[in-house]
Amino acid sequence: MPTWRRGGFAATPSKPGLEELTAAGNEPMHAASAPLTRLLWLVTEVTGTVEETPRVRTLLLDAHGWPGHRPGQHLDVRLTAEDGYQAERSYSIASAPGEQLAITVERLANGEVSPYLVDEAREGDGFEVRGPIGGYFVWEDDGRPLFLVGGGSGVVPLMAMIRSASGPTPIRLLYSSRTRDDVIYREELDARAGEGLKVFHTLTRAQPPGWTGYARRIDAELLREVAFPAAERPHVFVCGSTRFVDAAADGLVTLGYEPESIKTERFGATGG
């Protein structure tokens, strides 16, 4: 049985994964050096857009004074109407640190901010962002294998990790989309796939003729075929809808992954 003590979660020797959480989850260095200055709203200009799918668009941003970020983090967007009305939402950062800042946004039915970002905003338009936000769903390359599981636009923070990878760390991406036309970053993923990065697609709703990838929702058997063996102690990041994340995370636990080694993020939580 795990026990709790001052300062965090004490591990028993039979559960090495818990030790990891103490190290990764508490991040005492970060806590101790918490910046006392507020994350400021930064004047931001749209410098370009990329139509990724019919429902998804990438916006390239010039955020004046952006402090940099780590792969997996997100930012807040604030839109202001002419009469001063404002709306805020959070979006995952799609770009690697050091690249031009980019977010990738899916248009949500009945959304307030996402339809503007996907359909209306164009080069030269402005809004505000602040960030980076989040210190948990963040990849630090320590050489251990990296297993990424994304559903739909849940691939966005995972793409920031893929774009950040430079060394020999083996990476596998399991990516679930409804149809081939819904696959975000399709060409870039094709181009990046190779020795270091293996990409496994599953198309859950319709498959084109001659499709050789998976054609069903993620389940334990599919994970067994794709995931690194638990003994290799991969870092795991899962991002998607709640149902998707639960299926993937529960499946990985049944494969012997320590629950504490699986970092999840669920989208759809900000209501568009």
Place this chain on the structure above:
Amino acid sequence: MPVISRGFRGRRGEGPSDRIPPGQHRVDDFPVLSAGPTPHTPLEQWTFTIESGAEPVTWTWDEFRALPREEVTVDIHCVTKWSKLDTVWEGVSLDTLLGHVEHDASYLVAFCDGGYTTNLPLEHVTDGKAWVAYGYDGEPLEPEHGGPARLLVPHLYFWKSAKWIRGFRLQDEDEPGFWESNGYHLLGDPWQEQRYWGD
């Protein structure tokens, strides 16, 4: 002066402004957020423990369910920007739980299945401000929403309402929990928009 976003009109009249804190918007569904897999602790193994300077006090599930219960209707506010109005919960007031221990602590750290922790000043969880909830909307609390039991501190951002709670530790000093160590505010008052470090 904020930047005007050309062509942005926004959706208006989403809810009474005195109930929607700054930067929030109203939702009618119940989004789920958590950092890892959903734990599934069998009720026969579930306990709730208060740790303080003295002997810890522990309840089994049946003992916990026998404690005086309250039903409350509250608004909740998630730091990811959604607010949900008039949510109905059933559970045990922290006033009731703290009545079982003698202490002179000023803070607590809640601990949960899955390793999650969160910190709270006691003045923010006493006098009818916090509960350990096991019912939502007339039904047992679903695991994805924190069942069998979660903390409910509705006047603070909802990450403070720790899911899958198994107890808390009373202490003299404040100590950042999980999200508080990962960029989020130590207290998290939505009306002050205390989302992140430094807010």
